Amino acid sequence: xxxxxxxxxxxxxxxxxxxxxxxxxxxxxxxxxxxxxxxxxxxxxxxxxxxxxxxxxxxxxxxxxxxxxxxxxxxxxxxxxxxxxxxxxxxxxxxxxxxxxxxxxxxxxxxxxxxxxxxxxxxxxxxxxxxxxxxxxxxxxxxxxxxxxxxxxxxxxxxxxxxxxxxxxxxxxxxxxxxxxxxxxxxxxxxxxxxxxxxxxxxxxxxxxxxxxxxxxxxxxxxxxxxxxxxxxxxxxxxxxxxxxxxxxxxxxxxxxxxxxxxxxxxxxxxxxxxxxxxxxxxxxxxxxxxxxxxxxxxxxxxxxxxxxxxxxxxxxxxxxx
Numbered sequence: 001x002x003x004x005x006x007x008x009x010x011x012x013x014x015x016x017x018x019x020x021x022x023x024x025x026x027x028x029x030x031x032x033x034x035x036x037x038x039x040x041x042x043x044x045x046x047x048x049x050x051x052x053x054x055x056x057x058x059x060x061x062x063x064x065x066x067x068x069x070x071x072x073x074x075x076x077x078x079x080x081x082x083x084x085x086x087x088x089x090x091x092x093x094x095x096x097x098x099x100x101x102x103x104x105x106x107x108x109x110x111x112x113x114x115x116x117x118x119x120x121x122x123x124x125x126x127x128x129x130x131x132x133x134x135x136x137x138x139x140x141x142x143x144x145x146x147x148x149x150x151x152x153x154x155x156x157x158x159x160x161x162x163x164x165x166x167x168x169x170x171x172x173x174x175x176x177x178x179x180x181x182x183x184x185x186x187x188x189x190x191x192x193x194x195x196x197x198x199x200x201x202x203x204x205x206x207x208x209x210x211x212x213x214x215x216x217x218x219x220x221x222x223x224x225x226x227x228x229x230x231x232x233x234x235x236x237x238x239x240x241x242x243x244x245x246x247x248x249x250x251x252x253x254x255x256x257x258x259x260x261x262x263x264x265x266x267x268x269x270x271x272x273x274x275x276x277x278x279x280x281x282x283x284x285x286x287x288x289x290x291x292x293x294x295x296x297x298x299x300x301x302x303x304x305x306x307x308x309x310x311x312x313x314x315x316x317x318x319x320x321x322x
Contacts, residue, residue, distance in 0.1 A: 018101075018102040018176075018180065019099045019101055019102065019180065020099065020100050020101075020102070020105050020180045020181075020182050020187065020192075021098075021099050021100075021181045021182065022087075022099070022100055022182050022184060022185060022186065022187075023181055023182065023183045023184070024091035024092060024098070024184070024185040025092065025185065025280070032092055035092055036089065036092040036093060039085065039088065039089055039092060039288065040089060042292055043085045043086075043089070043288070045292060046077070046081050046288070046291045046292040046295075047078065047081065047082075049292065049294075049296065050074040050075075050077045050078045050291065050294070050295050051078065052295065053071070053074045053295050053305065054071055054074040054075055054078065056305065056308040057070060057071035057074070057305075058071060060308050063146065065144045065145075065146065066126070066129060066130075066133075067305070068146055068149045068150070068153075069125060069126045069129065069149060069153075070298060070305065072122055072153050073119070073122055073126075073255075073294065074294075076115050076118055076119050076122065077119075077291040077294055077295075079111070080112070080115045080116070080119075080287070080291055081287065081288070081291050083108060083111045083112055084108070084185075084186045084287045085287065085288065087100065088185040088186060091185055100187065102172070105172075105182075105187040105192070106168055106172050106187075108186060108187045109164075109168050109187045109188070109189060109192065110164050110165060110167075111164075112186070112187075112188070113160075113163075113164035113168065113189065113210065113214070114160045114161045114163075114164035114165075115160075116160075116263065117156075117159070117160030117163060117164060117210075117213075117214035118156055118160040118161075119259060120160070120214050120215060120218040120259070120260075120263075121155075121156025121157070121159065121160060121214075121218055122153060123222060123252070123255065123259065124218035124219075124221040124222050124225075125149070125153065125156065126252050127221065127222040127225035127226065127252065127256070128221070128225050129144055129149075130225065130229060130249050130252060131225040131226075131228050131229055132144055133248065134229050134232050134233070134245050134248070134249075135228055135231075135232045159213075160214060163210055163213050163214055164210070164214075166206065166210075167189070167206050167207065167210040170206035171189060171192055171196075171206065171207075172192075174193075174196040174197075174198065175196065175197045175198070176195045176196060176197060177195055177196075177197045179195070180195065182195065183276035183280075184276065184279065184280060184283070185280065185283070186283075186287070188266070188279070188283060189207055189267065190207075190266060190267070190274055190279060191276065191279065193207065194274055194276075211267050211268050215260070215263055215264065215267065215268070219260060222256060226249070226253075229245075229246075229249065232245075233245060233246060251298050255290075255294055255297060258290045258293065262282055262283075262286040262290065263286070265282055266279060266283065266286070
């Protein structure tokens, strides 16, 4: 039974006209100018870094599978930050937070979950690519093609979109209490679920199912891939060859740990342990810092990316001289 003071949405117009208030970082009113500048600079650098990698890979005529996956990852990160950060910046500019419509909140949640899920599937596909490259190096070109990579990315994206749609529909069918103040800087699932006027654990079941499909299954595939990689590395007698093979996985491992570490903390836990302040800090890292670090990690660790960026800069210098 809904709790006292809940607002039941008996018709479409009620849901369409409902608004939520995003508190954001309203408890830090004295620091809003500094926070706004930091958010803005990080956002612009993130956009520039991911756009640079995306354009560099797109302009490269011959793209090996890993570069294709990096292009997909950069595109996801670009969309990821554009879904969350501009609205958060507007809330900071207002100092005390900002409003978001019912449909706008649902759309933001759906896109955020869908893009995060697509990234999980993409990381799983990248781990399989590394597994084939290390375990079956002679057959790698025959087994992994650009068409296969495109199909994997498409299937992962569509699956994440469908699961996110079902989760968002389940969350926004719940009755919400009269207070529509979301103690967060965007419409994250735990923050919106916290407003639901239910005393049972039923509303958490769709989130649990989405976590199993979007987080656990890709993570198990990543673990299986790295298990095969570890077995293959044990059979390499040369320490130089072993280190060279493992070095191709370091960037992917780093990104996987960052992505899954934050996502696991936020989503795989009961509603009773929800802490708005801790969630905002972790989400801040998840939505702003990690997308900034991804292009830095890959541009520093990946020789192919560094080579493409050098060629881009060389072409730019030549065009300026002409």
